[in-house]
Amino acid sequence: xxxxxxxxxxxxxxxxxxxxxxxxxxxxxxxxxxxxxxxxxxxxxxxxxxxxxxxxxxxxxxxxxxxxxxxxxxxxxxxxxxxxxxxxxxxxxxxxxxxxxxxxxxxxxxxxxxxxxxxxxxxxxxxxxxxxxxxxxxxxxxxxxxxxxxxxxxxxxxxxxxxxx
Numbered sequence: 390x391x392x393x394x395x396x397x398x399x400x401x402x403x404x405x406x407x408x409x410x411x412x413x414x415x416x417x418x419x420x421x422x423x424x425x426x427x428x429x430x431x432x433x434x435x436x437x438x439x440x441x442x443x444x445x446x447x448x449x450x451x452x453x454x455x456x457x458x459x460x461x462x463x464x465x466x467x468x469x470x471x472x473x474x475x476x477x478x479x480x481x482x483x484x485x486x487x488x489x490x491x492x493x494x495x496x497x498x499x500x501x502x503x504x505x506x507x508x509x510x511x512x513x514x515x516x517x518x519x520x521x522x523x524x525x526x527x528x529x530x531x532x533x534x535x536x537x538x539x540x541x542x543x544x545x546x547x548x549x550x551x552x553x554x
């Protein structure tokens with residue numbers, strides 16, 4: 390896949406691609422103790438694949454009217470794939486998503502930086518002008534920032550990192 394994206398997303402994509410390939414070579418099935426990790430790795434890889442496809446396609450897209458639709462479709466897919474909370478039905482029969490508490494330590498400057506960037510992107514998306522000249526770069530950066538943050542949150546809640554003794 391031709392990756393014309395920033396190095397952080399490229400490295401994440403390649404890392405999870407290798408993990409998926411290795412997991413598939415292990416022939417993990419539902420009875421395996423590694424199955425939950427296999428599913429989690431696949432979710433992250435699928436979301437990263439969608440982000441990479443979006444970033445590559447938006448670079449060559451000559452139709453500005455499609456930017457908004459493609460951006461929000463990609464964002465919806467990523468957030469649906471990597472959403473941390475499970476939906477529950479409350480006593481009134483309404484679906485809701487319980488609040489998920491994430492702790493970030495002040496010493497972890499990189500995570501704080503990624504969080505603040507994603508937070509500013511989310512605020513910016515609410516008022517974004519899709520007719521700007523630099524909209525493609527803004528959309529690429531926005532998707533990159535959001536997916537980096539969501540993967541960090543997923544790792545905090547559902548760790549799949551290899552822990553060696």
